[in-house]
Amino acid sequence: MINSLPINADRICDAIARIGYNPTSAIMDVIDNSFMAEAKKISVKIILKEGVTLNNPKNIERIFIVDNGKGMDDEGIKKALELGSDVQYHNNSLSKYGLGLKSAGFSLGRRIEVVSKVAGGTISEKYFLDRDLIKEEGVFGYATENASETQTQFLDNFESGTVISFHDLIYTSRVSASKLMEDLMKKAGVVYAEFLNKPDVNFSIQVFDSNASLIKENEIKSKDILFWNDAYNSFEQESYDCKKNCRVLDTEFENPIQSDGEKIKIQACIFPKDSMKNFPGFTEDEKKKIKEYDVSQVNSGFYFYRNGRLIKWGDGMFLNRELGIRIKVSFRSEHDELFDVDVSKQHLTISDDVDAILRTLVSVPRAQSKTVFEMCDALVKSLKQHETEGAEFNSVNSTLEEDEDESAQIDPEEKKKRKSLLEDNSKDFETQTEPKYEDEDQKEGFRRVRYWEGNKNRTFWDVGMDSLEGSYVLIDKNHPFYDLVLNNLEGDSPLRQSFEALLHSLAVGQNQTIQKFAAVEGDVVLNIFNKFLRSSSLQLDNWVNNNWNLFNNEG
Amino acid sequence: MKVRAFIKDDLEGSFVYLIFSKDILYIGETQKNAVSRWIQHVYYKSSFYKCVLRKGLNFQDYSDNVHFVSVELTEIRENFPENRWRVITQAVEHALHEILQRSKSELLEAYHKKYTDVDYYRIISDTTRTAPTKIPNSDWDFARNYANQVLSDVYSFI
Numbered sequence: 001m002i003n004s005l006p007i008n009a010d011r012i013c014d015a016i017a018r019i020g021y022n023p024t025s026a027i028m029d030v031i032d033n034s035f036m037a038e039a040k041k042i043s044v045k046i047i048l049k050e051g052v053t054l055n056n057p058k059n060i061e062r063i064f065i066v067d068n069g070k071g072m073d074d075e076g077i078k079k080a081l082e083l084g085s086d087v088q089y090h091n092n093s094l095s096k097y098g099l100g101l102k103s104a105g106f107s108l109g110r111r112i113e114v115v116s117k118v119a120g121g122t123i124s125e126k127y128f129l130d131r132d133l134i135k136e137e138g139v140f141g142y143a144t145e146n147a148s149e150t151q152t153q154f155l156d157n158f159e160s161g162t163v164i165s166f167h168d169l170i171y172t173s174r175v176s177a178s179k180l181m182e183d184l185m186k187k188a189g190v191v192y193a194e195f196l197n198k199p200d201v202n203f204s205i206q207v208f209d210s211n212a213s214l215i216k217e218n219e220i221k222s223k224d225i226l227f228w229n230d231a232y233n234s235f236e237q238e239s240y241d242c243k244k245n246c247r248v249l250d251t252e253f254e255n256p257i258q259s260d261g262e263k264i265k266i267q268a269c270i271f272p273k274d275s276m277k278n279f280p281g282f283t284e285d286e287k288k289k290i291k292e293y294d295v296s297q298v299n300s301g302f303y304f305y306r307n308g309r310l311i312k313w314g315d316g317m318f319l320n321r322e323l324g325i326r327i328k329v330s331f332r333s334e335h336d337e338l339f340d341v342d343v344s345k346q347h348l349t350i351s352d353d354v355d356a357i358l359r360t361l362v363s364v365p366r367a368q369s370k371t372v373f374e375m376c377d378a379l380v381k382s383l384k385q386h387e388t389e390g391a392e393f394n395s396v397n398s399t400l401e402e403d404e405d406e407s408a409q410i411d412p413e414e415k416k417k418r419k420s421l422l423e424d425n426s427k428d429f430e431t432q433t434e435p436k437y438e439d440e441d442q443k444e445g446f447r448r449v450r451y452w453e454g455n456k457n458r459t460f461w462d463v464g465m466d467s468l469e470g471s472y473v474l475i476d477k478n479h480p481f482y483d484l485v486l487n488n489l490e491g492d493s494p495l496r497q498s499f500e501a502l503l504h505s506l507a508v509g510q511n512q513t514i515q516k517f518a519a520v521e522g523d524v525v526l527n528i529f530n531k532f533l534r535s536s537s538l539q540l541d542n543w544v545n546n547n548w549n550l551f552n553n554e555g
Numbered sequence: 556m557k558v559r560a561f562i563k564d565d566l567e568g569s570f571v572y573l574i575f576s577k578d579i580l581y582i583g584e585t586q587k588n589a590v591s592r593w594i595q596h597v598y599y600k601s602s603f604y605k606c607v608l609r610k611g612l613n614f615q616d617y618s619d620n621v622h623f624v625s626v627e628l629t630e631i632r633e634n635f636p637e638n639r640w641r642v643i644t645q646a647v648e649h650a651l652h653e654i655l656q657r658s659k660s661e662l663l664e665a666y667h668k669k670y671t672d673v674d675y676y677r678i679i680s681d682t683t684r685t686a687p688t689k690i691p692n693s694d695w696d697f698a699r700n701y702a703n704q705v706l707s708d709v710y711s712f713i
Contacts, residue, residue: 234692251657257675259660360656361684363649364695367688 009140011130012083016099023175024183026104030065030164033101033202034344035195037069041453044184045154046177050210057174057458061210064154066445071118071160077127080114080335081142092519100345101164105204106131106264108164110156115151117164120483123147123155129192131168133244135200143313177207181218187313190278194308196222225303226326228295235368236269240349242279242285242376244269245293248365249327256353257530261334264354267325270369271295273376281383297323302358304348304431305330309396311341311348319358325369327362335393390449390475392492402470402508410518418515418522422465425526446472449500463529473507475500479537480544568630569644571651571705572596574603575666578673581606581656581680584648586641590625597621606679622670624713627706630673634697642687646694649686650702652678665710 009440026046034042045064052059072080074240084098084159104111110131125144134140151163157530184205196203206217227245249268255261274295277287300323308330331339340349351357377461397482437465443445446469456478476482489496514525559622566588574581574597583596597603597618607614631643655662655678667673687694 178608236692237689238691253657254660256659259663260656353677356678357656359681360649360652360678363683364688367686371689 004185004423007140009138010131010135010530012140013102013106013129013134016083016103017170019103019107019342020346021107022173023108023180024187025066025326026107027180027184029100029345030190031097031192032069034065034069035164035192036307037067037071039067039069039161041068041158041202042066043206045182046207047212048207048209048215054178054207054216057176058169060169060180061170062165062167064163066154066163067552068158068161069283071121071162072114072116072124073118073121074124074127076118077114077116077124077320078142081112081127081446083140086484098249099128104127105129105164105166107170109170110168112165113151113165114162115155116161117148117155117158118257119160121160121409123152128155132471135389139370140478152345167305174206178216181205181207181216185218185220186275188220190225190303190313192220193222193224193310194305196220225299226267226328227271230289232268235319235372235373236350236370237368240372240449242276242372242379243282244274244289245269246368246372248325248368249361251361253357253361255335255338256351256357257337258334262332263334264338265330266327266358268325268362268365270365270372271324271326273324273373275374279383280378287400293468297321300325303328306336306339306341306345307332309345311339311345312314317350317355319366322366324346324373325362325364325365329358356530382509389451389491390447390500393497393504394445394447396497397501397504400448400504402512403495415515419467421522422511422514423467426464426466439440446470448472448504449510450474451477455479455532457534459504459533460505460540461537462533463510465511469505471508471511473503475503479541481540484544484548484550559595559685569628569640570625571624571628571644571648571691573626573651573709575624575670575676576617576620577671577677578667579607579612579663579679580676582648582651582655582678582682583641583680584644586644588625588627590623593623593625594650601686602680606676606681622666624709624711626709628701628705643688643694643698645682645685646690646698647705649700650695650698651705652680652708653699653701661706661710666713669713693709 021327026029031042031044043066045063045066047062047064048059049053049059049061050309075538080101082098084101101112105128107341111128112127112130115124115126124147126140126147127144130140133143151165154163155161173339178435188203192203201222203220205218206214209215228247230244232240232244232246235248240246246269249266252263252265254263271293272290272295274290274293276282279287282290297316299314301316301319303310303311303314303326305328306313314326338351340351341385342348446466448471450464450472452474455474458476458479460476460479460481464472464474466472475486477487485498486499489499510529512527514522517525520528567586568588569584570585570588571582574583585596585600597613605615606644607617628644628647631640631647635643648686659676662672663676667676675686
């Protein structure tokens with residue numbers, strides 16, 4: 001036997017309204033009921049105040065949520081308006097505490113109205129909870145009136161359905177109709193992805209002016225935040241191209257405290273860096289796709305779905321600013337003990353057991369995500385270097401003359417033959433080693449200095465001959481001297497350009513010697529230079545090994 | 556007098572081992588025959604000891620009634636070059652954690668029901684920092700399949 005105590009109804013209403021809803025999460029909490037009522041058509045109708053624009057802050061007069069679900073009879077409506085309604089929820093319902101409509105509704109406005117119709121029935125009266133009346137009378141309870149023309153019209157075309165509306169709106173932020181619409185558009189497709197995938201389901205948001213004229217409408221489509229269907233099947237480092245996301249986890253785990261029940265599903269995808277949406281080497285379609293991923297801190301982390309409805313968006317949990325990984329954990333009502341969901345359905349507390357399981361299962365995917373980001377960085381760096389390295393020298397020296405040594409005379413025919421030998425040598429040399437610098441067509445002007453990574457001769461530099469423009473030097477980025485010295489010098493620095501000038505001069509000298517040193521056969525001179533290049537490059541390699549600390553490099 | 560242990564094999568090898576005590580399980584790896592030095596894996600200053608303390612448990616409560624199972628991963632030594640033995644063993648060790656975190660029921664049935672009066676266990680070892688980060692998927696496929704075989708053999712053995 002207990003003795004009852006008075007309840008301050010108004011303060012209770014105030015308290016349940018302040019459990020952490022924002023306008024979007026409050027509206028979605030009410031929409032849960034529409035999906036549970038098996039509605040196929042759901043619309044959020046935002047009515048503007050008189051004389052405002054879409055973007056004015058605090059410009060909303062009323063909000064209606066209309067659905068064509070099963071509807072409620074009078075008893076059902078009264079039950080729905082009770083605090084902690086004692087409704088028997090079916091398996092895997094989105095409802096939990098019987099507080100959603102009231103707490104979400106009172107977070108939006110001081111008055112909640114409900115009008116409903118069941119199949120074969122008539123439209124109900126308007127049932128409403130009004131904070132002012134509750135305060136005045138000191139009792140929690142509903143009142144009724146005739147349904148308004150607007151509410152009746154909304155239900156006229158449906159065999160059954162419900163209209164919930166919020167009036168005397170409470171503004172705790174400078175929210176506007178356009179901001180609310182944008183937020184719902186961004187989130188609702190992810191929150192209800194599973195429901196919106198069902199056939200014939202239509203979910204729209206409409207904005208009306210104060211004269212009830214429709215001024216904006218958008219449909220909300222299902223959105224898979226993992227982009228699972230587009231993803232590569234797995235992350236294969238050897239062939240990954242930084243263009244798409246990869247599936248890295250697709251499994252399920254037992255309920256650690258009730259192993260014979262339904263298992264909890266877990267999936268994860270890793271994504272390329274957001275900056276790849278601007279990578280010049282990708283097609284417009286590829287860049288557009290990366291932009292769609294919207295890889296960011298806010299979108300990374302764990303997505304917890306309860307009965308198909310998103311509870312928590314991108315929870316970082318134990319991840320440390322790991323922007324490229326998204327993990328979807330799907331559980332059911334029977335797992336509620338492991339994932340303690342709050343009344344506002346925005347937060348959950350995970351049990352230690354589940355935390356340990358998640359840490360183990362995402363350990364490898366986290367490392368793979370890190371590798372993907374490193375690969376994106378390397379790709380950007382490599383393109384940047386191939387595009388620009390040597391550009392300063394080439395630009396400054398676009399008309400550099402190759403002064404010839406006139407002291408030695410050579411038969412013009414022999415000179416031509418030797419020039420041809422050099423050109424042929426360059427051709428073979430380039431095709432065989434597949435240099436990675438960009439196509440000739442893409443460059444501006446002749447590039448006397450070129451950087452590449454395709455050198456199989458292991459020489460620091462190699463020499464080419466262009467039939468029209470003359471000599472050029474190829475500098476090997478895989479040679480240790482590049483790593484230790486050149487790579488540490490900015491492209492426009494005098495020292496870098498001096499090195500480049502020195503190497504280019506060696507190339508010119510080599511080509512001219514091969515062409516003009518008539519005392520020895522051309523191909524013999526060429527072989528001598530090749531040997532010289534290998535020997536001097538090897539020596540340079542030795543020097544690097546002995547002077548690795550010169551530029552304060554580690555190791 | 557009774558013979559309690561007998562080892563005549565080479566001490567070198569890739570091993571994973573499981574330490575059972577009441578409701579806790581520790582999984583480790585070593586490149587030396589785990590059984591030959593098993594006491595070092597269980598007693599003071601061992602990783603097992605540190606993990607017990609890290610979980611806020613009293614070591615004395617867990618040091619008496621211990622079962623130690625060691626499995627030599629001979630296929631690693633046969634199929635991989637020497638410089639990869641350690642990393643593949645660590646992958647198998649991590650895969651064991653993955654499997655036993657995902658599903659505890661089989662081990663509960665095979666071990667705990669038989670040797671203990673607990674119907675729940677928790678894994679106190681942690682491979683999230685030691686799991687290999689740069690091995691290809693093919694190696695993970697090997698490690699996960701192999702870890703399943705390891706457990707299957709352990710279940711039969713115990």
